[in-house]
Amino acid sequence: MSVGTSSVRETEIGRPVIVQKYGGSSVADVEKIGRVADSVVAAKQAGNDVVVVVSAMGKTTDSLIALAHSVTNVNGSRSEPARRELDMLVSTGERVSMSLLSIAIQARGYHAISFTGSQSGILTNDRHFDARIIEVRPHRIEDELSRGSIVIVAGYQGMSYKREITTLGRGGSDTTAVALAAALEADRCEIYSDVDGVYSADPRVVPEAKHLPELDHAILQEMAEAGAKVVCAQAVEWARKRNIVIHARSTFDRSKETIVAPPGTKQLAGARAVTGEAKISFLSWSGVSSSSVVEGLQRAGLAYKDLALAGDRGSAIIPLLNVPSADKAHDALRAALPHVEISNDVATVSVVGDGLAGDGTALGQFVAALTEAQATPRALSAGPLRITAVIPADRSAEAQRAIHHVFVK
Amino acid sequence: MSVGTSSVRETEIGRPVIVQKYGGSSVADVEKIGRVADSVVAAKQAGNDVVVVVSAMGKTTDSLIALAHSVTNVNGSRSEPARRELDMLVSTGERVSMSLLSIAIQARGYHAISFTGSQSGILTNDRHFDARIIEVRPHRIEDELSRGSIVIVAGYQGMSYKREITTLGRGGSDTTAVALAAALEADRCEIYSDVDGVYSADPRVVPEAKHLPELDHAILQEMAEAGAKVVCAQAVEWARKRNIVIHARSTFDRSKETIVAPPGTKQLAGARAVTGEAKISFLSWSGVSSSSVVEGLQRAGLAYKDLALAGDRGSAIIPLLNVPSADKAHDALRAALPHVEISNDVATVSVVGDGLAGDGTALGQFVAALTEAQATPRALSAGPLRITAVIPADRSAEAQRAIHHVFVK
Numbered sequence: 069m070s071v072g073t074s075s076v077r078e079t080e081i082g083r084p085v086i087v088q089k090y091g092g093s094s095v096a097d098v099e100k101i102g103r104v105a106d107s108v109v110a111a112k113q114a115g116n117d118v119v120v121v122v123s124a125m126g127k128t129t130d131s132l133i134a135l136a137h138s139v140t141n142v143n144g145s146r147s148e149p150a151r152r153e154l155d156m157l158v159s160t161g162e163r164v165s166m167s168l169l170s171i172a173i174q175a176r177g178y179h180a181i182s183f184t185g186s187q188s189g190i191l192t193n194d195r196h197f198d199a200r201i202i203e204v205r206p207h208r209i210e211d212e213l214s215r216g217s218i219v220i221v222a223g224y225q226g227m228s229y230k231r232e233i234t235t236l237g238r239g240g241s242d243t244t245a246v247a248l249a250a251a252l253e254a255d256r257c258e259i260y261s262d263v264d265g266v267y268s269a270d271p272r273v274v275p276e277a278k279h280l281p282e283l284d285h286a287i288l289q290e291m292a293e294a295g296a297k298v299v300c301a302q303a304v305e306w307a308r309k310r311n312i313v314i315h316a317r318s319t320f321d322r323s324k325e326t327i328v329a330p331p332g333t334k335q336l337a338g339a340r341a342v343t344g345e346a347k348i349s350f351l352s353w354s355g356v357s358s359s360s361v362v363e364g365l366q367r368a369g370l371a372y373k374d375l376a377l378a379g380d381r382g383s384a385i386i387p388l389l390n391v392p393s394a395d396k397a398h399d400a401l402r403a404a405l406p407h408v409e410i411s412n413d414v415a416t417v418s419v420v421g422d423g424l425a426g427d428g429t430a431l432g433q434f435v436a437a438l439t440e441a442q443a444t445p446r447a448l449s450a451g452p453l454r455i456t457a458v459i460p461a462d463r464s465a466e467a468q469r470a471i472h473h474v475f476v477k
Numbered sequence: 478m479s480v481g482t483s484s485v486r487e488t489e490i491g492r493p494v495i496v497q498k499y500g501g502s503s504v505a506d507v508e509k510i511g512r513v514a515d516s517v518v519a520a521k522q523a524g525n526d527v528v529v530v531v532s533a534m535g536k537t538t539d540s541l542i543a544l545a546h547s548v549t550n551v552n553g554s555r556s557e558p559a560r561r562e563l564d565m566l567v568s569t570g571e572r573v574s575m576s577l578l579s580i581a582i583q584a585r586g587y588h589a590i591s592f593t594g595s596q597s598g599i600l601t602n603d604r605h606f607d608a609r610i611i612e613v614r615p616h617r618i619e620d621e622l623s624r625g626s627i628v629i630v631a632g633y634q635g636m637s638y639k640r641e642i643t644t645l646g647r648g649g650s651d652t653t654a655v656a657l658a659a660a661l662e663a664d665r666c667e668i669y670s671d672v673d674g675v676y677s678a679d680p681r682v683v684p685e686a687k688h689l690p691e692l693d694h695a696i697l698q699e700m701a702e703a704g705a706k707v708v709c710a711q712a713v714e715w716a717r718k719r720n721i722v723i724h725a726r727s728t729f730d731r732s733k734e735t736i737v738a739p740p741g742t743k744q745l746a747g748a749r750a751v752t753g754e755a756k757i758s759f760l761s762w763s764g765v766s767s768s769s770v771v772e773g774l775q776r777a778g779l780a781y782k783d784l785a786l787a788g789d790r791g792s793a794i795i796p797l798l799n800v801p802s803a804d805k806a807h808d809a810l811r812a813a814l815p816h817v818e819i820s821n822d823v824a825t826v827s828v829v830g831d832g833l834a835g836d837g838t839a840l841g842q843f844v845a846a847l848t849e850a851q852a853t854p855r856a857l858s859a860g861p862l863r864i865t866a867v868i869p870a871d872r873s874a875e876a877q878r879a880i881h882h883v884f885v886k
Contacts, residue, residue: 098547105548132573138507139514139577140584149580156591157576160569164541167566168548171558175549182565187640231596 085213085254086111089121089223089245091261094319095165096126104319105172107260108218112178117213119252121223121245122169124161129224132158133392148396151196155225155235159185162222162241170220181212182220185233189251190226190244192234198390199234200302201226201243204251213252221248237390239292239300246303250310257307257314259299264318265326266291266298268476269342273465276472279324280341284331287341287420290454293373294418295345304328340421342472344464345387347394349401350411350446352383364404370397374449374456383447385416385458414446415464418456419475425452433474441470494622494663495520498530498632498654500670503728504574505535513728514581516669517627521587526622528661530632530654531578533570538633541567542801557805560605564634564644568594571631571650579629590621591629594642598660599635599653601643607780607799608643609711610635610652613660622661630657646799648701648709655712659719666716666723668708673727674735675700675707677885678751682874685881688733689750693740696750696829699863702782703827704754713737749830751881753873754796756803758810759820759855761792773813779806783858783865792856794825794867823855824873827865828884834861842883850879 088111095101104120111118123129136149136157166182173180189205209219223241228234236243242259249257266288269277285308292301298316307314307328314328351372353361358377361384365372370391372384391397394412401410417438424430431448434455438445443463449456459467497520504510513529520527532538545558545566575591582589598614618628632650637643645652651668658666675697678686694717701710707725716723716737723737760781762770767786770793774781779800781793800806803821810819826847833839840857843864847854852872858865868876 098544098550101548102551135507135573135577136580139510139581141507142511142584147584150583153576153579153583153591156572156579156593160572163569164544164566167562168544170562170565171545172548174559174562175551175556182562184565184642233593 083115083117085117085119085252086256086258087119087121087245087249087252087254088258089241089260090123090319091241092123092126092128093262094260095122095169098168101165101168101172105169105176107319108169108173109176109178112218116255119209119213119219119221119248119254120169121221121241121248122162122165123223123241124158125165128161128164129158132161137393149392151392152232154392155196155233159222159225159233159235162224166220166222173218173220179215179217180220181217182222183208184222185225185244186227188221188244188248190247192226192228192236194228194230194232194234196232196234197392198237199226199228201236201247201306202229204247206248206251209248209252236302237300239297239303242300242303243306246306246312246314249312250306254312257312259303259314259316260319261298261316262318263298264321264324265316266296266328266341268340269468269472270297270344273344273468274342274472276476278476280326281324283326283328285328286331286453287422288328290418290420291341291343294416294420294454294456295343296341298326299328340419340475342468342475343418343420344415344468345418346415346461346464347388348414348416349386349388349398350383350414350458351386351401351405351408352411352447353408354381356380356407358382361405361408364408368397368400368404370400374447376447376449383458411446413461414458415461416456416458417443417464417467417471418454419471420454421475422453424455425450430475431455434471437470437474438467441466443467443470492524492526494526494528494661495665495667496528496530496654496658496661496663497667498650498669499532499728500650501532501535501537502671503669504531504578507577510574510577510581514578514585516728517578517582518585518587521627525664528618528622528628528630528657528663529578530630530650530657531571531574532632532650533567534574537570537573538567541570546802558801560801561641563801564605564642568631568634568642568644571633575629575631582627582629588624588626589629590626591631592617593631594634594653595636597630597653597657599656601635601637601645603637603639603641603643605641605643606801607646608635608637610645610656610715611638613656615657615660618657618661645711646709648706648712651709651712652715655715655719655721655723658721659715663721666721668712668723668725669728670707670725671727672707673730673733674725675705675737675750677749678877678881679706679753682753682877683751683881685885687885689735690733692735692737694737695740695862696831697737699827699829700750700752703825703829703863703865704752705750707735708737749828749884751877751884752827752829753824753877754827755824755870755873756797757823757825758795758797758807759792759823759867760795760810760814760817761820761856762814762817763790765789765816767791770814770817773817777806777809777813779809783856785856785858792867820855822870823867824870825865825867826852826873826876826880827863828880829863830884831862833864834859839884840864843880846879846883847876850875852876852879
């Protein structure tokens, strides 16, 4: 009885919980950290409990990885840094920005406290440098919110069940934010970056790209997996499975946003976008058993996607976004798969949206657009929400413009 | 029976354990980290189990503290960063250098693994930015040593019993090294820096300063507390209480060293040195109860030493080495102690060694030397191993030279 009463009372006094995530460009220097602190304080003043997930300042992560590679130089020959040590190294980046943001918020007269991924209860598997969140136990965050504190969390990192520090791969801070929003039953998750939402293509490549005010999770997940950068794919997948509404916004220009919601919420069918991804290798083989290829990839420690098989022929795309060094990954591929053709000067272009399967009309239009853009596809894969082609890397921009022109009205 | 057998066997195959500590200037860049890696590998090749404690690269800690102060700037007015957040921030410095050194050692073909202070089992009290080690539980280090790994430990940091990250104050990496040497029952503890041991004075101030090849713990502890920088006072105290022999060496020039050992080991009596310390405030009062002064210092969160009392008059020295900002400490002193005279343009000079008490001869010589150096003492304190004077800061160098000339033969 008393438990029930106490539970009701907690609900009555409960404030809405908002999780905000600020990307590296939003906290790149002292002045920007101050502006983010103002933005966080405004959300608190509006009556919310606020949890803020931060990325490392600017290009810190890239600089730290470069430093790691440079210390492997022994008399001119270099080796691959161990992923476990890379995680120890790069996880410091978010710890710097989280404590600076916490100090900046305190200087504005508000209670704030920063937590590492481990202190935030972000538990992951033990795949270093590319870990997956398996559970979130945000007890310390909940305690601090109930005391009225603004909680700052180091994004991109967690702790494995072996009590080792792990990192979540590119865009991992987005995943931290969405996973915390789900665990805290937040009212919403706001992802702030240097762009004001999701566009129908990369505006730097396709000038006609349109801002997309609303998008459904499944479409954005396909877009992110095919190269769109605004919110990382793992984060969107987490949001889709747990019905978390994401607001993708620009930190310093709030005139527009993209709301990513479950498809039931609104009629979002037909939203279409074009994406490109250059950080891949393309494998193709003939006269080699596919199982030996898959075993070779496992030995090389590399993931694959869009695997296509027919007898002893096949092809696959190797995403290289989350490997510490693309050069070393190429070396590992060549060593593990001596009889497979490996192409590195390739890219993928994709169109993503509802109704792409149907009668093959879309696939025909897609190939025609590529041909017109002189981007002969090396491979094609088509699903209900996405068509992807592997093309020469130097035709990627032209191909994206051609596909956008045909598919996005 | 089987337990006993196993224990004997462990001793039989046990290798000597060496703990090495490398200071910030020794790991200041990629090239120096490589040379430290070579040095560590040489110790391993010589048949030892090797644990390496590292400081942050170069001036990283100072840069991070400066960054923390700059983000407190809100419309031109600044506040003091919370020490808990400062610890979150500055503890990243050693984590960067530890993982880079681990990667550099791995690149040389040796097993290496890095551990944070918390993973190394360094447990502290909860006094942030100036914590004390209360216990060391190096289970993970022992496991890795038994597997043949070289273990790299982030110096200067630990975890409080509240599971918060703490830092140990200036020179804290020395304390990490000595505390680990004691807990691991190491054969010796080697403290590497940019100087080849302890001198009878700071050679930059006193050109006649002599290298001291041997020194007893108690003398070096007094020297460190009075301003000598080679090994931090807390580390020497820990070594003294646990009989840890310290070898103070230069990382890149091994021609000399200072061995710091218990007095029983050798006849070290009479070793004398001169030190200076400028990072202090000097308090003096009259007509104020000493208890109100002590309460005021506690409110200001500041430690004191050389407290001298006589009726309602008194004086004390406030060490400012481990406060995040000397300016803020001055403000806090003025606010907490409105009726106390606070002098900031002062320094201490000390002579340290055996046989300074005796019949007062040493004190007389000390005051005469100060007078000759036109450094009139504002206060004096004399103990069995040390005589200290508070003098005007701008007379410190001259006073150190004069005292050295009289006391060090």
